[in-house]
Amino acid sequence: MKVSIRRFASLALVAACVAALVAAVAAARTTRSSADIKNGGTLTIGLAEEPDALDPTLARTFVGRIVFLAMCEKLYDLDSHLNIVPQLATALPQVSKDKLTYTIKVRNGVKFNDGTTFNAAAVKTTLERDLTFKGSVRASEISPINSVDAPNATTVVLHLKAPYSPLTAQLADRAGMILSPKALASGGTFAQNPVCVGPFMFKDRVAGDHITLVKSPYYYDKAKVHLASVVYRIMTDPSSRTQALRAGDIQVEDRIQSTDVPTLQKDSAITVKKAITIGYQGLTINIGNKNGLLKPYSNVGTDIAKSQFIRTAFDAALDRTTINKVVFGGLNQPDCYPIAPVSPWYKPTTKGLACDLHANVNLAKQLVKASGIANPTVSLMLGGTDPVNARLGQVIQSMESAAGIKVSVTPTQFTTALNRADAGTFEAFAVGWSGRVDPDGNIFGFVATPGTLNDSGFTNSKLDYILNGARKSLTTKSRTTLYRAAMQIIHRQRPLIYLYHPVNYYGVTKKVDGVQIYGDGLIRINNAGYTK
Amino acid sequence: MGGFLLRKAGAALIVVFLSSIVVFIGIRALPGDPAVALGAENRDPAVMAAIRHSYGLDKPLPVQYVKWISKALRGDLGLDSRQLPVGHTIVTRLPITLELAFLAILIGTVIGVLAGVIAAVRRGKLSDHTATASALVGLSVPHFWLGLMMIIAFAVDLHWLPASGYVSFRAHPIGNLEHLLMPSLVLGTGLSAVLMRQTRSAMLNSLSADYVRTARAKGLSERVVIGKHALRNSLITVTTVVGLQLGALISGAVITEQIFVIPGFGRLTLDAVNERDYTLLQGVVLVAATGYVVVNLLVDVAYSLLNPRIRVTGATNQ
Numbered sequence: 001m002k003v004s005i006r007r008f009a010s011l012a013l014v015a016a017c018v019a020a021l022v023a024a025v026a027a028a029r030t031t032r033s034s035a036d037i038k039n040g041g042t043l044t045i046g047l048a049e050e051p052d053a054l055d056p057t058l059a060r061t062f063v064g065r066i067v068f069l070a071m072c073e074k075l076y077d078l079d080s081h082l083n084i085v086p087q088l089a090t091a092l093p094q095v096s097k098d099k100l101t102y103t104i105k106v107r108n109g110v111k112f113n114d115g116t117t118f119n120a121a122a123v124k125t126t127l128e129r130d131l132t133f134k135g136s137v138r139a140s141e142i143s144p145i146n147s148v149d150a151p152n153a154t155t156v157v158l159h160l161k162a163p164y165s166p167l168t169a170q171l172a173d174r175a176g177m178i179l180s181p182k183a184l185a186s187g188g189t190f191a192q193n194p195v196c197v198g199p200f201m202f203k204d205r206v207a208g209d210h211i212t213l214v215k216s217p218y219y220y221d222k223a224k225v226h227l228a229s230v231v232y233r234i235m236t237d238p239s240s241r242t243q244a245l246r247a248g249d250i251q252v253e254d255r256i257q258s259t260d261v262p263t264l265q266k267d268s269a270i271t272v273k274k275a276i277t278i279g280y281q282g283l284t285i286n287i288g289n290k291n292g293l294l295k296p297y298s299n300v301g302t303d304i305a306k307s308q309f310i311r312t313a314f315d316a317a318l319d320r321t322t323i324n325k326v327v328f329g330g331l332n333q334p335d336c337y338p339i340a341p342v343s344p345w346y347k348p349t350t351k352g353l354a355c356d357l358h359a360n361v362n363l364a365k366q367l368v369k370a371s372g373i374a375n376p377t378v379s380l381m382l383g384g385t386d387p388v389n390a391r392l393g394q395v396i397q398s399m400e401s402a403a404g405i406k407v408s409v410t411p412t413q414f415t416t417a418l419n420r421a422d423a424g425t426f427e428a429f430a431v432g433w434s435g436r437v438d439p440d441g442n443i444f445g446f447v448a449t450p451g452t453l454n455d456s457g458f459t460n461s462k463l464d465y466i467l468n469g470a471r472k473s474l475t476t477k478s479r480t481t482l483y484r485a486a487m488q489i490i491h492r493q494r495p496l497i498y499l500y501h502p503v504n505y506y507g508v509t510k511k512v513d514g515v516q517i518y519g520d521g522l523i524r525i526n527n528a529g530y531t532k
Numbered sequence: 533m534g535g536f537l538l539r540k541a542g543a544a545l546i547v548v549f550l551s552s553i554v555v556f557i558g559i560r561a562l563p564g565d566p567a568v569a570l571g572a573e574n575r576d577p578a579v580m581a582a583i584r585h586s587y588g589l590d591k592p593l594p595v596q597y598v599k600w601i602s603k604a605l606r607g608d609l610g611l612d613s614r615q616l617p618v619g620h621t622i623v624t625r626l627p628i629t630l631e632l633a634f635l636a637i638l639i640g641t642v643i644g645v646l647a648g649v650i651a652a653v654r655r656g657k658l659s660d661h662t663a664t665a666s667a668l669v670g671l672s673v674p675h676f677w678l679g680l681m682m683i684i685a686f687a688v689d690l691h692w693l694p695a696s697g698y699v700s701f702r703a704h705p706i707g708n709l710e711h712l713l714m715p716s717l718v719l720g721t722g723l724s725a726v727l728m729r730q731t732r733s734a735m736l737n738s739l740s741a742d743y744v745r746t747a748r749a750k751g752l753s754e755r756v757v758i759g760k761h762a763l764r765n766s767l768i769t770v771t772t773v774v775g776l777q778l779g780a781l782i783s784g785a786v787i788t789e790q791i792f793v794i795p796g797f798g799r800l801t802l803d804a805v806n807e808r809d810y811t812l813l814q815g816v817v818l819v820a821a822t823g824y825v826v827v828n829l830l831v832d833v834a835y836s837l838l839n840p841r842i843r844v845t846g847a848t849n850q
Contacts, residue, residue: 050803052570053615060572135586140576191615207614207621208803209698209795233697235793236803239680240696244793247687247695294577415564415808422568422575434573452576 037513037529040228045523046235046250050208055191056177057129057136062434065174066254066522067232071113071213072196074176075104075123076168082278082343082437082519084172088118088197090154092168099163099474104156104171111218112180113201120150125181127158138175140452142167163472165479169438199225199526208234226514226529245270245507252515252523253507258331258388261505273506275517276333278340278435280442282498283380283396285311289424289457297449297457302427304378309371310405311494314378314428316367317403318396319359320499327391333501337487338433338442340501342519345439348480349487364403377406379427381420385411392430421455429455432502437520439483440471447486447495458495536836544829551821552604556597559813562805569808570613587810600814609815613807618815621800626819628698629789629796633781635716637774640723645770647724648731649763652739663728670725675784679718679791686714696793715792719784723777730773734766741765 051064056072059065077087086092088110093102110118127148130138144164149157160167170176183195194202199222200213211232215225233250235241238257245253246267256264256272265272287305288297304310320334336355339346368376380396382389393409400407412420421429433453436442445453448467449460463486470482490496506523508515514528567583568575584590588599603610609618651663687695694711701708738744739762747757786798797816804813 050614050807052572052613055615058615060570060574062572135582137571137574137579137582139582140574140578189611189615205614205616206624206795207612207616208625208800233793234795235696237790237793240683240791240793243680243683243688244696247683247691249687249695249697293575413563415566415569418568418575419563419565 036532037226038532039226039529041226041530042229042231043227043252043512043525043528044231044233044250045252045525046241046244046254047232048238048241048255049236050234051211051232053191054194054202054205054211055189056174056179056194056196057126057133057138058191059174060137062521063254067211067213068174068177068196069522069524070200070230070526071194071198071202071216072177072179073198074172074174075106075178076172076176078172078437078518078520080516080518084168084437087172088123088176088178089171093158095474099165099472100160102158102160102167104158106154106156107220108154110197110220112182112195112197113216113218114180114182114195115218116180116182118178118197119153120156121153122181123156123178124148124150125184126178127156127175129179129184130175141170141173142175163474165471165474166438166440169436169441172437200227200230203229210234224527226527227525230525242507245509248509251509251512252525254523255521256505256507258329258505261329261331264505264507269510271508271510273508273515273517275504275506275519275521276340276342277502277504277521278343278437278442278519279433279521280335280338280340280435280498280501281332281430281432282338282496283314284421284429284431284446284455284496285314285494286424286426286428287456287458287493287495289421289455292424293422293455293457294450294452297459300424300427300457302378303371303373303376304427307371307373307376308493309367310373310376310378311497313364313367313371313376313403314400314405315494315497316356316360316364317400317405318497318499319399320357322359322399323392323395324500326395327388328500331505332503334499335501336491336498338446338490338496338498339439339483339487340435340519342501343437343439345480345483349439349483351484353484353487353491359399359402361402364405368404375404375406377408379408379410381417381426381429382409382411383414383417383429383431385413389430396430424455424457426455434521435501439479440467443467443483443486443490444471447490454495456495458493460489460493463489537833540829540832544825547825548822551825552601552818553597555814555817555821556600557593559810559817560593562808564808566808566810589810604815604818609818610811612804612812612815613809618812621812622797622815622819625795625800626797628794629782629785629798631701632712632716632719632785632788632794632796633778635712636719636723636781636785637778639716639720640727640777641770641774643720644724644727645731645763645767647728648766649735649758651728651732652735653758655736660732663732667725667728670721670728673721675718675722675787676791678721679714679788682714682718683791698794698796711792711794715788715794718791719781719788722784723774723781726777727770727773731766731770734769735762738762738765 047063049063051067052061053059056068073087075089076084079085088107090105090107093104095102106120106123112118130136130142131145144160144162145158146161147159177196180195184190199216199219201216203212203214205211212229214229219225235244241253242256242260244250261272264270285304286300288299290298290300299305304314324330324332324334334357337350339349380393382393389411397407397409420426444467445451447454447458447463449464466482466486470479473479473482504521506517511530512528513531516524567580567589570583571579588596612618647663651660654660683695686693693714698711699707744757744762747761785796786802789796789799801816804816
């Protein structure tokens with residue numbers, strides 16, 4: 001026994017030495033990689049869509065956030081694990097006991113990209129603009145803010161109308177981007193010459209073609225910025241984007257289409273980066289949206305709306321693994337929840353909850369029988385007319401058929417589908433959500449009675465109570481408990497049936513290092529550069 | 533002549549005015565609420581209301597039209613969803629498509645006419661069959677496929693040409709030609725196929741005509757007979773076909789611009805439709821419609837200058 005303990009200790013020591021050696025090599029590699037980046041050069045990124053207005057107050061598109069990341073810093077940012085960390089703020093907000101006052105300390109000695117000073121007064125100006133500017137998209141995101149004070153140059157105080165715990169997460173997105181008061185006061189359209197604090201500053205934009213940013217001489221951390229300029233090229237055709245990457249016209253490709261991923265993975269000059277996103281794809285079931293979004297909800301009376309058995313049977317008949325394999329070539333992440341596995345909230349909120357990624361046809365048949373509805377039918381609206389959507393519809397149709405549920409599929413142009421969803425003229429709708437860092441952003445709007453994206457017309461007083469409680473609660477522990485309870489209700493009632501989390505793939509030429517992709521799907525190039 | 537011009541210009545103005553109404557109503561007949569399209573994932577009623585207000589979509593249609601057309605008459609086509617001036621965007625992008633169309637016509641005409649002449653002169657021989665088969669292939673191959681194949685061959689594998697993008701001639705003349713060579717070849721392929729068939733047919737007619745037989749009887753060399761007599765007459769047909777193909781080229785440029793990521797007028801139109809950007813789409817279609825009307829007016833004027841009987845007939849018909 002003594003011998004075996006000694007042997008075990010020896011093995012443990014060897015293992016520890018090996019681990020230390022591996023860690024040292026890894027650290028050395030990281031250091032070497034960082035030192036190997038040279039200064040200068042232009043990085044060209046092929047964007048999958050065109051950003052809308054380059055004004056954080058008005059901006060709505062996902063792709064616009066990619067450009068903003070390089071030129072408009074925020075009060076808070078995300079780290080690689082999607083935790084909220086200070087950026088222009090120096091620490092997370094101090095929240096008063098009554099949860100109605102947020103005190104935020106901001107950096108000193110920072111300049112906007114027009115050379116003017118960044119301070120608490122600039123934060124106040126921006127937040128007040130977000131709240132009051134005509135057409136502001138941010139106003140609803142930070143609507144709980146009643147007023148903003150800037151008692152000194154480095155302190156911002158937010159006074160809230162009601163407790164609102166997702167506020168910090170909102171300040172880690174466009175609402176937290178601080179704009180130059182001088183640029184705002186210049187009288188021009190801010191989007192035509194945006195000025196913020198950032199490693200890069202706006203140079204020019206040709207609509208539909210490109211946006212150019214150049215390295216800022218004012219940035220507080222400019223020593224870590226290697227590139228001289230960044231060009232975002234608008235390349236909406238995915239095949240053209242891939243070929244442009246292979247030809248060397250661009251160095252980074254935004255969101256590679258699934259059919260091109262294997263080709264690029266075989267290309268020795270290109271690295272394919274993978275990011276499981278915080279978004280999801282699912283089926284919204286119209287339960288009570290009879291009169292239109294946010295109008296009094298009452299059951300629409302379809303087979304799938306009136307019977308919880310049918311909704312559960314519909315879910316049980318779905319084989320998420322097969323859907324992923326057949327429709328997406330196995331490239332996505334099948335799942336049953338609105339929060340993605342990359343989120344720090346995922347494990348604690350889904351612990352112990354059932355999620356069967358495979359179909360259970362027998363259970364589905366039993367549930368159909370138990371529903372008392374003979375030959376149930378479901379009309380499935382697809383949010384697009386492309387081949388991928390068509391395949392998704394056909395696979396679901398075939399799976400449900402095995403359980404005795406007849407599905408008719410209606411491919412619909414995306415905007416029209418959203419209009420129909422809002423009007424309540426659908427039974428089930430295959431649609432996705434790009435995801436938010438805070439769980440509130442993935443849940444409240446879709447299933448709470450006052451939710452502005454509640455196309456399901458779902459209303460459940462207990463769920464509303466829980467979700468409102470989660471908004472008011474500040475501790476992670478209590479919020480986790482509440483979201484877990486919320487997920488149990490959603491999973492039982494199924495106003496939404498979640499299918500998978502999209503996995504985005506990005507192409508980066510091996511000549512470039514330091515390009516980072518987190519779970520939010522945004523391309524981070526602030527410290528990227530060409531290798532020596 | 534003055535009266536004729538005034539009448540034509542007046543008629544053109546009426547057509548432009550009617551087009552503006554058709555454009556305005558037609559765009560609003562597209563399925564899908566533009567506020568929903570512009571709002572992206574944000575469908576908060578307050579945001580929707582703000583978008584509708586900021587684009588004037590919350591006003592009655594006649595009010596929206598009067599506001600838009602009165603600003604357009606002053607040269608202000610408004611701001612698009614990116615908050616960029618529509619007029620400036622159109623002025624920047626229209627010349628790119630025109631340059632692409634011009635190069636495609638040049639390539640298409642040179643290849644098409646040359647192949648047509650060779651096929652006609654060597655009728656029934658291998659070169660005739662080759663040219664005819666090539667024309668058939670040129671007509672059948674879709675632009676997007678040909679474009680992708682060319683990109684893979686000349687940009688990805690050989691690295692001879694850039695795969696995508698555009699640089700202006702003024703900024704970089706060689707770079708400009710490098711960027712436009714493949715797109716104009718793709719766009720010109722279809723045209724060259726049409727022109728080859730038309731040229732061959734016209735040349736065969738000419739070569740069997742009496743005046744060609746007379747020219748040969750006079751002892752003129754075959755080069756002079758073909759070049760000076762047969763081809764010259766055949767070019768009338770070719771010119772007409774090129775004119776008719778111009779519209780098709782500009783509309784075909786939409787696909788070519790998309791594949792080669794050229795920021796031209798076609799891609800601008802496509803993006804405006806996809807994004808339901810009413811302001812941009814209205815501006816684009818109005819400019820296109822006005823362009824067609826102006827070109828037609830110029831053609832009428834040119835005809836009347838070349839053939840005075842046209843304006844006399846026009847006057848009589850009035």
